Amino acid sequence: MDGRAGPGGTGNGGRAGAGEAGGALRGISTPARLADPGEGIGRDELALAARNHGLPLEALRYDVTPPGLHYVLVHYDVPAAEADSWTLTLGGRVREPLALDLAALRSLPSVTHRVTMECAGNGRARLAPRPVSQPWLVEAVGTADWTGVPLRTLLARAGVEPDAVEAVFTGADHGVERGVEQDYRRSLPLADASSGDPEVLVAYAMNGAPLPPQHGHPLRLVVPGWYGMAHVKWLRDITLTDTPFTGFQQAEAYRLRLSPDEPGEPVNRIAPRALMIPPGFPDFMSRTRVVEAGVVRLEGRAWSGRAPVAAVEVSTDDGASWRSASLAPPDGHPWSWRSWHTEWTATPGHHVLTARATDAEGTAQPLTQPWNRGGFANNEVQRVPVLCR
Amino acid sequence: MDGRAGPGGTGNGGRAGAGEAGGALRGISTPARLADPGEGIGRDELALAARNHGLPLEALRYDVTPPGLHYVLVHYDVPAAEADSWTLTLGGRVREPLALDLAALRSLPSVTHRVTMECAGNGRARLAPRPVSQPWLVEAVGTADWTGVPLRTLLARAGVEPDAVEAVFTGADHGVERGVEQDYRRSLPLADASSGDPEVLVAYAMNGAPLPPQHGHPLRLVVPGWYGMAHVKWLRDITLTDTPFTGFQQAEAYRLRLSPDEPGEPVNRIAPRALMIPPGFPDFMSRTRVVEAGVVRLEGRAWSGRAPVAAVEVSTDDGASWRSASLAPPDGHPWSWRSWHTEWTATPGHHVLTARATDAEGTAQPLTQPWNRGGFANNEVQRVPVLCR
Incomplete structure (x- = not known):
C-alpha cells in the first residue's frame, strides 16, 4: 500500500486510486444512518463495542487511569508497528523537512502532561434516534500522563513557512469508512498546533511506559482539551498545508449536523x-x-x-x-x-x-x-x- | 460488609443475611432470559459490552497479549484493592490454616505459565435464541504469562485433611446476580486444585508486572485449560470443604442446560x-x-x-x-x-x-x-x- 501519499489540501483523505474500486467498497461500506424507533443495537454496533471499550466507572477512583482501563476507540485495525524502524516525517510548508526516528525524538527535551481524553462519540447510544456507530453510553473517557516532545518544538526546528495554515496528521491505521478508503488523518489549525497552552505533544510514553499498541505505539498526537479524534495514533507524518484540510475525518465525519446535507460545525473541544x-x-x-x-x-x-x-x-x-x-x-x-x-x-x-x-x-x-x-x-x-x- | 463469611458447603455463595432484602433485590436483579426472535442487543447487554472487552482480532498477532488487549470480564465492580494490606487466607479442612500477605507469597518459589484464557460466554451473542448476558461474539480470549505460587505448594504447607473434597475460592468482588447477593466464589475438585499438570497458580504478576486492577490485582487464581470463570480474581480466601460447593456460580450459573429446570453439566475446560x-x-x-x-x-x-x-x-x-x-x-x-x-x-x-x-x-x-x-x-x-x- 502506498502509505506515504501526501494529504494534499483538497483530497478526501484517501490514497490515490481509491476510486477504482469505489463501487465495490460502497457495497461493504454503507452511508451513515439512524436506527429505527425501538431498533436494538445491531451486530455491527456490537462488534465495535466488543473490541473498543470504555472506562469501567468504578475506575474513576484512579487519578491516572491504568492503560487497560482507559477508553479505547480504534477506527480500523491496531497496526503492527515496530518502534525500531518507525520514522515520523514533518514536511509540506516548512523550510527544512524532518525525518525523526524514536531515538531522535527521545533526545529532544520532553514534557509530561496529564490529560483527560474523551471520545467525541461518548453518549451516542443514549440518543433517540440513535446514530448507528460505536455505541458508547457514558464511559468513553480516561486520564493519562503523556510524555513526549512538544509539537511546537518540532515546528520551530523545521521552520514554518508564512503561508502555512494547518498541520495535517496521518496515522498508520488504514481502512474504509462510509465508502472512502483512507489512512486515518486529521488536521489542526496552525495556531492550535503551535500553541503553548494547551501544548500539543508528539507522545511516546503513557504513564511512564512506552505507548501500548492500542494507544498508538510507538507515537501519537496528544491535543489537551480536544476530543479523541484529534489525538492521531500511530503517527507517521505531519504535513503543513496552505489550505484547510478537507479529508474525510475533517469534512465528512466529526461534524455537528441536524440534517445530512448541511456542512455542520466541526467537533473540537470537549464539552463539560x-x-x-x-x-x-x-x-x-x-x-x-x-x-x-x-x-x-x-x-x-x-x-x-x-x-x-x-x-x-x-x-x-x-x-x-x-x-x-x-x-x-x-x-x-x-x-x-x-x-x-x-x-x-x-x-x-x-x-x-x-x-x-x-x-x-x-x-x-x-x-x-x-x-x-x-x-x-x-x-x-x-x-x-x-x-x- | 461481612466479606469474610465462610463459603460453607451448601450455601448459595452469598453472605449470611442476604435473604432479608431478597424481595427488593429480585426487583432489580431479574432471572436469566432468552432474547425474543429479532430482538436487538438491549441497553443492559450494551452496558456490559461497553465496560468489558474482547481481544481486537488483529491482536492475535502477539504471542503474549498486552494487558489492555487481553479480554476482560468483571461480574461486579473492580474492587479498590491495596496490595500492601492484602491477605490471602487458606482454611477449612486443613491441619494448619495460613494467612499470607504479598511479601510472604513472593518469598515462596514461583513459576510462570503461559496460559490462553477464554470466557465461558464467548460466542454467546451469535446464538439464536440469544441468552441475555455479556454479549460476546468471538473475541473473549487472550494469552498471558502468569507468575505466582503453585496452589499445590500452599496446600502442602497447610496440610490437607483426608476428608477434603473441594477447594472454594473467594474473590473480593461483591454484587447481586439473578437475585442472589454474593462475593464471587467458585470451587475446584481437590484433584484439580492440587494437580501438577495443569498446575494451578495463585498469581501475582501478568507478563512480568503486577496484575492490573481489572485482571485481579493483587492476586488471582489461574487454572490452565479452564474457562475464565474458574480463574477467581482479587482472590482473598481459599477454603477446603468436605462437601461439594453449591454456590451460585457453581450450581446456578455456568451450567450447560437446554431447559431451565435441569441441573445441567458444569462448564469447565475450554472447547477447541x-x-x-x-x-x-x-x-x-x-x-x-x-x-x-x-x-x-x-x-x-x-x-x-x-x-x-x-x-x-x-x-x-x-x-x-x-x-x-x-x-x-x-x-x-x-x-x-x-x-x-x-x-x-x-x-x-x-x-x-x-x-x-x-x-x-x-x-x-x-x-x-x-x-x-x-x-x-x-x-x-x-x-x-x-x-x-
Missing part, C-alpha cells in the same frame, strides 16, 4: 461533563446499584476542554433538586479531570442519582439530549439508578 | 477453537475486510483446554471445502494457543473465510451452534467476510 463513581455494589445484568441506608459518599470526576470546571451539582431525585458538591482544589493539571464529592443520606427505596458539571465559560451539562446526526458530544447528564435497603 | 487474524483492512462499521487479488497469507491461533490442538483446517468458501493449515511446532507452552498459517490465492469477489480446530481427543469445532440456555462454550466457527478487488 461530570461522572459519578456508582456507589454501593451492582447487579450483574442491570448494573443497578445497591446501597445501605445512611450516609453514602458520592464522588466522581468532572472535566471540560473549554474552560476549567467551575461547579459540580448533584441530584439524588433524578434532577428535581440539586446541591453543590465539593470540588478538589486545582492540582497543577489544568487539562485533567477534577475530583468532586458530597454526602447523601440514603433512605430505603429507589433513587436516581446524577451529577452536572458547569465550566468557567458558564456552560452546564444539559438535562436533555443535545442531538445531532453523528451522535457527537452528547454530554447529557449520567443517571445512576440505586436501590437503598 | 481457532481464530483467524482478519486479513487486509477493514470497513469501520461492518468490519468486512478488503484484500487485493493474489496470494494472501491467512494466519491465526488455535487452542483447546482439553487436549493439544491436533489440526487446523481453513475454508475460503464458507465451509464448502477445507484445506489443512500448517501448525507451528510445540513451543514449550502446552496451555497456550498455537500459531497456524496457510496461503490463499484470492480472486476478485466476495468470500467468507473460516478456520476450524480439532484437538487430540478428536473434538472438532462445530459448523453450527452448540446451543444452551446460558450461552456457554459456543465454539461455532468464526466467519470472516472478505471483499477481494
Whole structure:
C-alpha cells in the first residue's frame, strides 16, 4: 500500500486510486444512518463495542487511569508497528523537512502532561434516534500522563513557512469508512498546533511506559482539551498545508449536523461533563446499584476542554433538586479531570442519582439530549439508578 | 460488609443475611432470559459490552497479549484493592490454616505459565435464541504469562485433611446476580486444585508486572485449560470443604442446560477453537475486510483446554471445502494457543473465510451452534467476510 501519499489540501483523505474500486467498497461500506424507533443495537454496533471499550466507572477512583482501563476507540485495525524502524516525517510548508526516528525524538527535551481524553462519540447510544456507530453510553473517557516532545518544538526546528495554515496528521491505521478508503488523518489549525497552552505533544510514553499498541505505539498526537479524534495514533507524518484540510475525518465525519446535507460545525473541544463513581455494589445484568441506608459518599470526576470546571451539582431525585458538591482544589493539571464529592443520606427505596458539571465559560451539562446526526458530544447528564435497603 | 463469611458447603455463595432484602433485590436483579426472535442487543447487554472487552482480532498477532488487549470480564465492580494490606487466607479442612500477605507469597518459589484464557460466554451473542448476558461474539480470549505460587505448594504447607473434597475460592468482588447477593466464589475438585499438570497458580504478576486492577490485582487464581470463570480474581480466601460447593456460580450459573429446570453439566475446560487474524483492512462499521487479488497469507491461533490442538483446517468458501493449515511446532507452552498459517490465492469477489480446530481427543469445532440456555462454550466457527478487488 502506498502509505506515504501526501494529504494534499483538497483530497478526501484517501490514497490515490481509491476510486477504482469505489463501487465495490460502497457495497461493504454503507452511508451513515439512524436506527429505527425501538431498533436494538445491531451486530455491527456490537462488534465495535466488543473490541473498543470504555472506562469501567468504578475506575474513576484512579487519578491516572491504568492503560487497560482507559477508553479505547480504534477506527480500523491496531497496526503492527515496530518502534525500531518507525520514522515520523514533518514536511509540506516548512523550510527544512524532518525525518525523526524514536531515538531522535527521545533526545529532544520532553514534557509530561496529564490529560483527560474523551471520545467525541461518548453518549451516542443514549440518543433517540440513535446514530448507528460505536455505541458508547457514558464511559468513553480516561486520564493519562503523556510524555513526549512538544509539537511546537518540532515546528520551530523545521521552520514554518508564512503561508502555512494547518498541520495535517496521518496515522498508520488504514481502512474504509462510509465508502472512502483512507489512512486515518486529521488536521489542526496552525495556531492550535503551535500553541503553548494547551501544548500539543508528539507522545511516546503513557504513564511512564512506552505507548501500548492500542494507544498508538510507538507515537501519537496528544491535543489537551480536544476530543479523541484529534489525538492521531500511530503517527507517521505531519504535513503543513496552505489550505484547510478537507479529508474525510475533517469534512465528512466529526461534524455537528441536524440534517445530512448541511456542512455542520466541526467537533473540537470537549464539552463539560461530570461522572459519578456508582456507589454501593451492582447487579450483574442491570448494573443497578445497591446501597445501605445512611450516609453514602458520592464522588466522581468532572472535566471540560473549554474552560476549567467551575461547579459540580448533584441530584439524588433524578434532577428535581440539586446541591453543590465539593470540588478538589486545582492540582497543577489544568487539562485533567477534577475530583468532586458530597454526602447523601440514603433512605430505603429507589433513587436516581446524577451529577452536572458547569465550566468557567458558564456552560452546564444539559438535562436533555443535545442531538445531532453523528451522535457527537452528547454530554447529557449520567443517571445512576440505586436501590437503598 | 461481612466479606469474610465462610463459603460453607451448601450455601448459595452469598453472605449470611442476604435473604432479608431478597424481595427488593429480585426487583432489580431479574432471572436469566432468552432474547425474543429479532430482538436487538438491549441497553443492559450494551452496558456490559461497553465496560468489558474482547481481544481486537488483529491482536492475535502477539504471542503474549498486552494487558489492555487481553479480554476482560468483571461480574461486579473492580474492587479498590491495596496490595500492601492484602491477605490471602487458606482454611477449612486443613491441619494448619495460613494467612499470607504479598511479601510472604513472593518469598515462596514461583513459576510462570503461559496460559490462553477464554470466557465461558464467548460466542454467546451469535446464538439464536440469544441468552441475555455479556454479549460476546468471538473475541473473549487472550494469552498471558502468569507468575505466582503453585496452589499445590500452599496446600502442602497447610496440610490437607483426608476428608477434603473441594477447594472454594473467594474473590473480593461483591454484587447481586439473578437475585442472589454474593462475593464471587467458585470451587475446584481437590484433584484439580492440587494437580501438577495443569498446575494451578495463585498469581501475582501478568507478563512480568503486577496484575492490573481489572485482571485481579493483587492476586488471582489461574487454572490452565479452564474457562475464565474458574480463574477467581482479587482472590482473598481459599477454603477446603468436605462437601461439594453449591454456590451460585457453581450450581446456578455456568451450567450447560437446554431447559431451565435441569441441573445441567458444569462448564469447565475450554472447547477447541481457532481464530483467524482478519486479513487486509477493514470497513469501520461492518468490519468486512478488503484484500487485493493474489496470494494472501491467512494466519491465526488455535487452542483447546482439553487436549493439544491436533489440526487446523481453513475454508475460503464458507465451509464448502477445507484445506489443512500448517501448525507451528510445540513451543514449550502446552496451555497456550498455537500459531497456524496457510496461503490463499484470492480472486476478485466476495468470500467468507473460516478456520476450524480439532484437538487430540478428536473434538472438532462445530459448523453450527452448540446451543444452551446460558450461552456457554459456543465454539461455532468464526466467519470472516472478505471483499477481494
